[in-house]
Amino acid sequence: MQGVGFRPFVHRLATSLGLDGWVRNVDGRVVVTATGRPEDLTALLTRFRQDAPGPAVVGRLTVSAPVPGEPLPEAGFVVLPSERGAAGGAVRELPVDTAPCAACLRELSDPADRRYRYPFVNCAACGPRATVITDLPYDRERTTMAPFRLCARCAAEYADPADRRFHAEPTACPRCGPRLRWRSGTTTDTGEAALAAAIRSLTRGEVIAVKGVGGYQLLCDATEPSAVAALRRGKRRPDKPFAVLVADLAAAARIAELTPVASGRLVSPARPIVLVPARATASGPVPEVHPGTERIGIMLPAGPLHQLLAQDAGRPLVCTSGNVAGEPIVIDDAQAAACLSGVADGFLAHDRAIHLRADDSVVTVAAGRPITIRRARGYAPAPRRLPVSAPSPVLGAGAQLKHTFTLLSGDTAVLGPHTGDLADARTMDAFETSVTELSRLTGIVPRVVAHDLHPGYASTGWALRRDAARRIAVQHHHAHVAACAAEHGWTSAFTGVALDGLGFGDDGTLWGGEILVADLTGYRRAGRFGTAPLPGGEAAVRSPLRMALGYLLGAEALGGPAPDPALVAAFTTRLPGDEAAAVRAMIERGVNCPRASSAGRLFDAAAAVLGLCDTVSFEGQAAMALESAAGSLDPGPLPWRVVRAADGLWVYDPAPTLGALLEGMADRTPVSRLAAGFHTAVARAVCALVAHAVGEGAPPVACLGGGCFQNARLVSEIGDGLRAAGLRVLIGEHVPVNDGGISFGQAAVAAALLAAEQKGEAVCASVSPGA
Structure with a gap:
């Protein structure tokens, strides 16, 4: 509260x-x-x-x-003044940052108000919170606003119980609060002049760095191709879509198709980026803002400074994280100058420090429901309740990509904000700092560490090095579906559907298309996707074309018809001769070709077969292109087949589906029809796998998890199919369905295991031997 x-x-x-x-x-x-x-x-x-x-x-x-x-x-x-330590050791909860309320926005635009156009206006109902708090209890002296002494008028408002700024800790005004400053080359400005200089820079087609609520951001004119191209070069982000900032809902509706659910999220106090279908408009963002997808990320101002920028610019603005690809978002002024000077033509900063970094949150809408993709500013670190209370404090260390961590005490889980890809050393440092700081602020000192099975994850190595009374290894896909079940308070058995790129299976192979019969303490595998080799390992993840050859030349033999050899041979020529021969040799000899039952890699292969994406520069790029190509067409499914494999599991054989794609391309069938038919085939196959599991005793409650469920069409088709078969369908709304939710699932599994052990119950746990 x-x-x-x-x-x-x-x-x-x-x-x-x-x-x-x-x-x-x-x-x-x-x-x-x-x-x-x-x-x-x-x-x-x-x-x-x-x-x-x-x-x-x-x-x-x-x-x-x-x-x-x-x-x-x-x-x-x-x-009365706040107290600390008098609540019986309960978790100390941090309030989240919220966008300006209606009353503050009125003041911001009222020339007669003393806070007119003041970029830091806030009150007791809105403004920065988690990002400026240095300690709890939450009072001004324990925030980064402490250096700003209230003027007489602000002090009177702060002390008046009838005023809406009564005990509004970050409150200030132009006389006593933070001030803007602009720097570009040798030019410096402050206050209103700084804001005007930033607007001039934007309208000239330049890129500027802006100190936002939870970190620096990079902004440019979204309607100017050269500005977007310059930002892509500087940020080293050639293809990944950018978010677009607009002043209000009316401006958003002019460039995107908004449903009531999407509009509600856009104007909510959290102000997340919302992924919605883009409109074709001459005055809207250029296609280079969101290449390869018809969806666009829209955001409304999360703070008064961004409100002024969006209003004064009078056009859509690209607004993206202030970092270079792979690094954490910058929060320190000196670091911003060092890291972003090669990207930004000017810096719009201020003298209010950011204590906790928080990137922008991202949500999408599927089947009329919001689905969280990134949980950060506006949502984190608000606690979530788990249905099972942990006897000991737990830390869920998370995965590798889209990283988060979770601190758990009792049934109170604090899911930390999005960190990023732990392959970067600076991101790893940011993770460690964030764990230390959030543990101090919340008072949660973990004794148990839950981590992924994958030995190569930086989070796993960190967990194994960390001092802990106990470590619990949790299988990646069990964590995905457990996160969904725990979010919905489900403690009984369920049928888990985990579709993602790659995760380490408990048999030492790579998984990614899994049907699990599970509860929070354990699982058994009931179905899967057919396996295929990843030629070159990581190289295949970066090359959907290689992945397609892995399926076409080396897919698991499941008794079905193989794709037409002549069509496969023709497709192979798309690779340079030497590379094609090397890939074929790797597959035939099984050298550097780990096999995976991955839904995400199957989507990559399909995108390559359809000529949509041969190589990728970011995770999910090929799948996004495939979803965009499918649109809302409904041509019916391509051929699909589910069989009982030698390992006793029900398995989706993707060979007939990929073969149909090759044939369709040879017959010049529109790519959009083939992409739509592919989605429907995969959805039907998943529903069939679940039906077989339920027919053999699996619970009629399906928990969906994994990055593939960021695909709105897939969510809709699988959800509709399962519900038509009489199942209850659950999917994460507040906890990310992708790897950003793994840490929450790890914490939920650890809590359930520890609670069961305390009660002396036998469990079938998803923990590695000796863990």
């Missing part, structure tokens, strides 16, 4: 009811002591939930009688 104006709300409510007492923050919770007539006390409890301020979430309401001998409140109701 902290940081959303709850204490002032309680003060006003209790005063209106004639109650005596006090309210205070204790370890991130609101504690109220009140005396009065029974009916007024009852009304107080009821209205805590009914009338709570917009951003507040009342998770639990505990009522107890006064402690014997404790003095009762005297006349009146007051707000």
Whole structure:
């Protein structure tokens, strides 16, 4: 509740009811002591939930009688100073950053208001929170606003229970608060002049670095091809789509197709990037902003500075993380100057420090439901409740890509903000720093570390080096589906559908298209996708064309018809002669060709067969192109086949589906029809695998997880198919479905295992021997 104006709300409510007492923050919770007539006390409890301020979430309401001998409140109701350590060791909760509220936006645009065009306007209901808090309890002196002494007028507002800035810790005004500064070459400006200089730079087609809520961002004119090209060169991001910042919902609707769900997320206090279909418009972002996909990431301003930038620019702006590809988002001014000077033509900064980095959150909408892709600013580090309480504090170390970590105490899980790819040393440093800092702030000191099975993950190596009373290795795909089940409070057995790129299986092979019969403590494999070699290992991940050859030349023999050899031979010529021969030799000899049952790699192969994507510069690029090509067409499925394999599992044989793609290309069938038919074939095959598992006793509750479920069409078709078969279908909405949710799943599995062991229950755990 902290940081959303709850204490002032309680003060006003209790005063209106004639109650005596006090309210205070204790370890991130609101504690109220009140005396009065029974009916007024009852009304107080009821209205805590009914009338709570917009951003507040009342998770639990505990009522107890006064402690014997404790003095009762005297006349009146007051707000007392915050306390720490008086809540019985409970997790200290950090409030999340929220976008400017309507009242602050009115002040920002009102020439008669003293905060007119002030880029740091906020109140008790909005503004920076987690990114500026240096310690708890949350009071001004424990934020990066501490150096800014309140002027007399701001101090009066802060002390007035009737004012909406009553105990608004980051409050300030142009007289006493942070100030903008602009630097470009030898030119420097401050205040309004700095903002004007930044706008001139944007309208000239230049790239600027802006100090945002949770870190630096890079902005340019989204309607100017040369500006977008310059940003791509500097950021070393040749293909991955950029997000676009617009001033308001009306501006968003002019360049994108918005559903009510998408609009609701855009204007929510978290202000995430929302992926939506782009509109073709002459005044909108150029195609180079989102190449290879018809979807575009739209965001509304997350802070008053961005509101002014979007308004004054009067056009859509690219707004992307302030980093070079693979590195963490920059939060330090000196580091920004060092790291971004090769990208940005100018810097729009300010003197309010960022304590915790937070990239922008990303959500999409599938089958009418929001699905989280990246959980960061606006969402993290708000806690999530687990359905099973852990006897010991746990740290979920996460995966390798789209990395997050989770701290768990009891049933309170704090999912840290998105970190990125741990292959970069600076990102690894950022991960370690974030773990240390969030552990200190929340008071969660983990004794148990849960980690992935993959020995090559940097997070696994870090977990094995970390001092811990115990380590629990959790299989990657079990973590995916456990994250979904735990988010929905599901503790019974379920059927897990895990579709992603690659994860280390408990048999030492690579998995990625899995049907699991599971609960939170363990699982068994009930179905899978057919395997294929990855020619060159990591090289095949970067080359969908190689991956296609892996399937066409070396797919698992499952008794079905193989693709036409003549068509395969013709396809092989798309690789240079020497490379084609080398790939064929690798596959035939099984050299440097790990096999994988991967849904993600199958999508890569299909994209290559259709000529959509031969090489990739970012994860998921080929699958995005395939989804975009399919659009909303419904030509029916391509051939698909599910068989019982020698290992006793039901297996989807992708050979007939890929063969049909080759034949369709030879017959000049439109690529869009083939891409749509491919999606439907995969969805039908997944539903058939689940049906076989349920027919053999698997629970009729399906939990979906893995990066492939970022594909809105796949979510819709698989969800519809499973529901038509009578299953209940669950998918993550608040916890990322991709590897960003792995740490949450790891923590949920560890909690369930530890709780079961404490009760003396036998479990079939997904832990490696000796873990």
